[in-house]
Amino acid sequence: MTVGQSRTQTVVVERDFAHPLERVWRALTQPELMEDWLMKSDFRLEIDHRFHFQAEWGEIDCKVMEIEPQRSLTYTWSAFDVETVVTFTLEQIETGTRLRMEQSGFHADQKHAFRGAESGWAAFFHILEQTLENY
Amino acid sequence: MMLQNDNLFKSLGDPTRRRVFEHLCLEGDQTVRALTERAGVSQPAVSKHLVVLKEAGLVVGKQRGRETLYSARSDALRPLIEWADQMTSFWEARFDRLDDVLKRMDQ
Numbered sequence: 001m002t003v004g005q006s007r008t009q010t011v012v013v014e015r016d017f018a019h020p021l022e023r024v025w026r027a028l029t030q031p032e033l034m035e036d037w038l039m040k041s042d043f044r045l046e047i048d049h050r051f052h053f054q055a056e057w058g059e060i061d062c063k064v065m066e067i068e069p070q071r072s073l074t075y076t077w078s079a080f081d082v083e084t085v086v087t088f089t090l091e092q093i094e095t096g097t098r099l100r101m102e103q104s105g106f107h108a109d110q111k112h113a114f115r116g117a118e119s120g121w122a123a124f125f126h127i128l129e130q131t132l133e134n135y
Numbered sequence: 136m137m138l139q140n141d142n143l144f145k146s147l148g149d150p151t152r153r154r155v156f157e158h159l160c161l162e163g164d165q166t167v168r169a170l171t172e173r174a175g176v177s178q179p180a181v182s183k184h185l186v187v188l189k190e191a192g193l194v195v196g197k198q199r200g201r202e203t204l205y206s207a208r209s210d211a212l213r214p215l216i217e218w219a220d221q222m223t224s225f226w227e228a229r230f231d232r233l234d235d236v237l238k239r240m241d242q
Contacts, residue, residue, distance in 0.1 A: 011219050013226040019237040027236050036239075037232035083148075099233075101226050 011103040018096040025070050028088055045073075055079075077103065143214050146191035151176055152184045156193055159207035166202045 017024055027033045029045045039053040039060070047067060053060040058079070065085065066074040074087040084103050091098040147153050151174060158173055159165055167185065171178045185205060188194035192211040196203040 011222040011226065013223060013230060015230050015234075017234060017237055019241065023237055023240055024233075027233060027240065033236060033240070037236045038229055099230070101230075103222055103226070 012100065014098065014100040016093060016095060016098050021070060021090050021092045021097045024090055024097045024099055028073055028090075051075075142191040143193070143211065144218075146187045146193060147215075149184070149187075151180070152188060155181065155184050156188055156207060159194060159205060164204040164206045166204060168202075170205070 027037065029043070031041055031043045034041055034043060039055055041051050041053045041062075043049070043051045043062075043064075045064070045067060047064055049064045051062050051064075053062060061078040062075045064073075064075045066072065066087075070090065072087060072089045074085060077084045077086045087102045087104075089100045089102070091100075147156065155170055155174055158170060167178055167181055170185075171181045174181050174184075185194060185196070189196060193208055194205050195208055196205050198204075
């Protein structure tokens with residue numbers, strides 16, 4: 001079995017929407033609109049703002065990390081003690097807006113990694129990939 | 136997007152533990168002593184990490200004489216891969232709904 005490194009390490013979903021970028025940005029950042037497609041939350045477009053998404057199965061703890069108006073938005077996403085980071089990137093294209101969602105895993109321990117990048121998740125999945133190939 | 140195997144994620148969330156597990160994946164069966172030499176933490180610390188890894192089903196120990204040999208069960212990682220698949224489906228479905236919201240905003 002071969003496990004694609006990018007698939008396991010990061011979840012990426014990208015789609016082109018036939019709508020202006022400004023509208024997509026609003027849908028990503030206004031709680032009343034977010035509720036309609038994502039989940040109910042007490043989100044505010046403000047660095048370091050802590051908020052929760054209310055999922056049917058429980059709460060997701062989040063914190064706004066980065067804001068680049070009309071370009072990108074990053075927040076942490078912790079559920080079941082697993083911290084991931086979600087980044088939305090918007091790009092204007094001829095037909096509207098290209099939206100990319102990237103959810104990368106386990107951000108928390110990047111900060112206090114035991115031996116820096118070599119023990120990060122990227123390296124880990126690389127090893128995992130090699131190991132699973134032998135099965 | 137439920138995480139069926141909560142333990143697995145928690146146990147691998149710790150970098151030292153992940154390193155121990157990586158080492159077992161790469162080098163095959165190891166004793167606590169050999170693992171301690173590589174981990175850069177004390178032997179009791181390594182033993183504690185091994186207990187957690189065993190509970191998550193990532194590591195098994197077998198007795199050889201006076202020592203226990205530990206080995207990795209990398210097939211226990213499948214839930215991690217399944218998690219990525221589940222998250223992908225989750226976001227795909229949410230993007231469908233986003234498209235509806237955007238259409239409505241147009242009106």
